[in-house]
Amino acid sequence: MKGAFAEFYHTGSLGRFMGFLACFIQASFTIAGPDYVAMAAGETQNPRKTLPRAFKGVFFRLTTFFVLGSLAVGVLVPYNSKDLVDIYLLGKPTAGAAGSPYVLAMQRLQIGVLPHIVNALVFTSALSAGNSYVFCASRCLFGLALEGKAPKIFTRTNKVGVPIYCVGLVMCFSLLAFLQLSAGTAQVLNWFIGLVTSSQLMNYAVCSFTYIKFHRACIAQGLDRKGRLPFCGMFQPYAAYYSLFFTFIMTFVGGFTVFLPGFWSLPTFFFSYTMPFMFPVIFLVWKFAKGTTWRRSIDIDLVEGLDEIEAYERTIPEKKKKKAETTGPFEKVQQTLLRRVMRKQNSSVESNLGKGQ
Incomplete structure (x- = not known):
């Protein structure tokens, strides 16, 4: 095998493409995370100041961790490692995080304490x-x-505002972890990775x-995103179209292996x-049952709840506002990188406009 792509399921170019596609599917499992920051907005002080910084921080930290981590594991553990083949292809059961590629990478370095450190990090990460x-x-x-x-019972909260019935129902799903007692860890993991x-x-x-x-x-309504919104994403709306296209395609590609001969x-x-x-069944049933309609761009309400947010911000002490606006060393590095990206983007746009003229 020559080149950076290993053959998988088939030989030749098709096999190398399937190897890349299998890795791409596994990577899709890790995209979740940045969007969860938005869910904390309702329980965050001064969210319009703190959340934009949190979004930027999460993006850079997750990107750095996954990209550099994958590079390190790829350098240390070969794709045809016997341990990887036994665990992820043959479904050989392992104890805890012993089957993690990070642990295998540390074991190959033959430094006794490193696998234990990685096990501890994997445990805290899972927690x-x-x-x-x-x-x-x-x-x-x-x-x-x-x-x-959803049923009205889930609107109940305790004295400090925690939706206890919602938390209780969600915690019940953690019992699914006991499925590992009756099947190989990799098999159960692959099922849930697909779902x-x-x-x-x-x-x-x-x-x-x-x-x-x-x-x-x-x-349509003449709202200036950069002037009115606390955070404005780059490369929009093109990034949204890009995301919509690939996430929709990958949704149906994730289980392609079951359609290969002998893999059903x-x-x-x-x-x-x-x-x-x-998903489409639930969407259509709700739409027809409730009689909801599509709204035109000009009729969409973009300011619902804005008065409450602005009234809340007026109650925040000035000290807390200044504290939310201060940036640490890591945030300063992020801002420098973002400014450089924006300058390059603007310069490329201006050069393209000049060529067009």
Whole structure:
């Protein structure tokens, strides 16, 4: 095998493309995270000041971690490593995080303490991810209940405002972790990767579509995003179209292996394509049952709730406002990088305009 792409399922160019596609599908599983920051807006002080910084920080940190981490693992662990093949292709059970590529990479360095450190980091990372998912899922369910799209019992909160019934229901899903007792870890992981990945991709596709409609509404109503909004994304709306196209395509590509000769698996097909088929059904049933209609860009309400937000911001002490506006060393580096990107973008646009003239 020559080149950077390994053959997978087939030989030749098709096999190398399938290898790339399989990696691309696995990478789709990790795209979730930045959007969860927005869910904390309702429980964050001065969110219009703090959340833009949080979004920028999460983007750079996740990108750095995954890109550099994948590069390090790829350098240390070959694609045809016996351990990787046994765990991820043959479904050999492993103990805890021992099957993590990061742990395998540390083991290949033959430094005794490193695998234990990585195990501890994987454990804390899983705990942090679990906390985030419980928070986000419970708040989503709480929001649906407030809008009448979920049973009213989920609107109940305790004295400090925590939706306890929502949290309780979400925590019940953690019991699915015991599936590992009856099947190989990799098999169960692959099932849930298929289910969660398809759900996340559809979520991003819907978010991208919603943003495109929002962008059109801003143009139709003459709202200046850069002047009125606390945060304005780059490369819009083209980035939203790009995201919508690829997330929609990847939703249906995620379980392609079940259609290959000799690879049919009913559980894999079920976990990969349940959500893509359920989503339009749920959408149409709700639309026809409630009689909702599409709104034109000129009729979309862009200022609903703005008065409450501005009234809340007026109650924030000046000290807290200044503290939210201060930037640390990491944020200063981010801002420098963003300014350079924006300058390059503006210069390229100006050069293209000059060539067109």
